[in-house]
Amino acid sequence: MGKxxxxxxxxxxxTEGGALAVDGGDAAAEAITRLLAEHAADYRLIVASRDWHDADGDNGGHFSPDPDYVDSWPVHCVAGTPGAEYDPLLATDAITHHVKKGQGKPAYSMFEGTTDAGETVAQLLDAAGVTEVDVVGIATDYCVRATSLDAIAHGRHVRVLTGCVAGVAEDSSERALAELAHAGAELMDS
Known part of the structure; x- marks a missing residue:
């Protein structure tokens, strides 16, 4: 039973200053870096995802000049640009696997992405014997929510470390956390 x-x-x-900046994004990056400094050895596997959209086209309708902020968004996290890179406040040396998602299409859950070698998150977790996952990151009400729900659907026990997340809006983040708790996730202050 691994974590x-x-x-x-x-x-x-x-994060602050970005194309789709989330208030508290930098603070979440710093909190995750502290978590890694103190607890990286507690994890068999540490997977980080990045939105990684194609520079050309609308990425399956994900990019729009008139976004609805539900299914369509302004241009963000274009592959190979500074906006797609990890926030510099996030220490990445302990990360064992990097996943890119959203290449040419909308993707919210890291389970929709792959490593450069083509491995999915579910395959990585299975290979490492990981049955429990802690979930952290941005944004609580979108990609953290979707990733956590997919982890539950893939049979993992999920803990959302609420001190290491940042959401787009307070109300929608609270609703997302309530939904995750109802689905079986543990909400833990970190």
Whole structure:
């Protein structure tokens, strides 16, 4: 019975000053870095995801000049740009696997992405014997929510470390956390 850490989308475009900045994004990056400094050895696997959208086209309708902020968004996290890179406040040396998601299409859960070698998150967790995951990152009400729900659907016990997340809005983040708790996730202050 092993434990893994899933770090969701702690990227420049989602932290303060980015194209889709989330208030508290930098603070979440710093909290995750502290978590890694103190507890990286507790995890068999540490997987970090990045939104990684194609530079050309609308990425399956994900990019829009007139976004609805539900299914369509302004241009963000374009592959190879500074906005798609990890926030510099996130220490990445303990990360064992990097996943890119959203290449040419919308993707919210890191389970929709792959490593450069083509491995999915579910495959990585299975190979490492990981049955429990801690989930942290950005944004609580979108990609953290989707990743956590997928982890539950893949049979993992999920803990959302609430001191290591940041959401787009307080109300929608509270609803997402309530939904996750109802689905079986543990909400833990970190």
């Amino acid at each position: 893994g850490l899933l770090i969701v989308d702690v990227q420049n475009d989602f």
